[in-house]
Amino acid sequence: MAPRVTVGVSLKMYFGHRQAIDWCRSVRALAESHPAVANGSVGLFVIPSFVAIAPAVAELAGTPVLVGAQDLYSEDRGAFTGEVSGAELAEAGARVVEVGHAERRRLFGETEEVVAAKTAAALRNGLTPVLCIGEAANTGAADAVAECERQLSSALADAPGGAVIVAYEPVWAIGAERPAEAEYIRRVTSELRRVVAGLPGRDGSAVIYGGSAGPGLLTELGDDVDGLFLGRFAHDPAALGAVLDEAAALAATRAETVEAGR
Incomplete structure (x- = not known):
C-alpha cells in the first residue's frame, strides 16, 4: 500500500x-522511533x-526510509563522462530520483525534452521520479495550474508506466524566507492531485509541495496535498521530526476518512 503521506x-x-552520513544516522533514529514511519502510513x-548514496543506503538499511539521487542521465550506459545512470543508481540501492528541479533547468539548461528523457530513464530502471x-x-x-499541467504532460508523454512523486515547487518560492501562501498552494496541489489521479498507469502517485517548506506548513495545507519536499529547513533533525508528526496526524485523518466511507 502506498503511504498516505510522503x-x-x-x-x-x-x-x-x-x-x-551523520545526518542520515539521525534520520535513522527518527524513523525507528516514529510509529507512522515504522508502519508505513508516512513514507x-x-x-x-x-x-x-551508498553509505546512506547502508546507514538506513533495515528502516523504511528510501534513499534517492538528485539527478540521473537519460542514457543507461556509454561514453558520458561525469554522468550517472539510472541503472547504476538502482544497483547502488537508490529508490527515488529527482528530475527537472528548477536549479537544473536554470543552471544547467535542462529543457523539457531533457526532463522527459530523464523521467523515462528513471521509470524504466525501477526508480520513482520526484518530478x-x-x-x-x-x-x-x-496560471500556475495551467503551467504545471503543461510541464507534467510533457515529462510523462512517452514515459513507461509507474508511480511518480510530483513535487510542486513554484520557482519564485525556492530559497525564499517563506513558502507560497497556503491557500495558493492548496488551489494548485488540489488540482494537480485530481489530474494525477486520472493518469493511466500511475497508480500510487503523489503530489507533494516543495519551495521553502518547513514545520507548520503541512498542517495548513491539510488534505489538499500528499506531503512535503523539504530542503534546508529539514537539516535540523528536530525540525524534520516536527514535520513527521504533522504527517502522522494527516495520515491518521485520511485513514479515518477511508474507514468512515466503508
Missing part, C-alpha cells in the same frame, strides 16, 4: 560527506549527494 528531503550540496525519503514542476513567476493560481 515526506522527502534533499540535501542539495549543503553538507560535506561526513556531515551527510520518508532522503536525497544526499551522489557520493553519499519537480512549477511556475517561474507568481501570476496567480490558475
Whole structure:
C-alpha cells in the first residue's frame, strides 16, 4: 500500500560527506522511533549527494526510509563522462530520483525534452521520479495550474508506466524566507492531485509541495496535498521530526476518512 503521506528531503550540496552520513544516522533514529514511519502510513525519503548514496543506503538499511539521487542521465550506459545512470543508481540501492528541479533547468539548461528523457530513464530502471514542476513567476493560481499541467504532460508523454512523486515547487518560492501562501498552494496541489489521479498507469502517485517548506506548513495545507519536499529547513533533525508528526496526524485523518466511507 502506498503511504498516505510522503515526506522527502534533499540535501542539495549543503553538507560535506561526513556531515551527510551523520545526518542520515539521525534520520535513522527518527524513523525507528516514529510509529507512522515504522508502519508505513508516512513514507520518508532522503536525497544526499551522489557520493553519499551508498553509505546512506547502508546507514538506513533495515528502516523504511528510501534513499534517492538528485539527478540521473537519460542514457543507461556509454561514453558520458561525469554522468550517472539510472541503472547504476538502482544497483547502488537508490529508490527515488529527482528530475527537472528548477536549479537544473536554470543552471544547467535542462529543457523539457531533457526532463522527459530523464523521467523515462528513471521509470524504466525501477526508480520513482520526484518530478519537480512549477511556475517561474507568481501570476496567480490558475496560471500556475495551467503551467504545471503543461510541464507534467510533457515529462510523462512517452514515459513507461509507474508511480511518480510530483513535487510542486513554484520557482519564485525556492530559497525564499517563506513558502507560497497556503491557500495558493492548496488551489494548485488540489488540482494537480485530481489530474494525477486520472493518469493511466500511475497508480500510487503523489503530489507533494516543495519551495521553502518547513514545520507548520503541512498542517495548513491539510488534505489538499500528499506531503512535503523539504530542503534546508529539514537539516535540523528536530525540525524534520516536527514535520513527521504533522504527517502522522494527516495520515491518521485520511485513514479515518477511508474507514468512515466503508
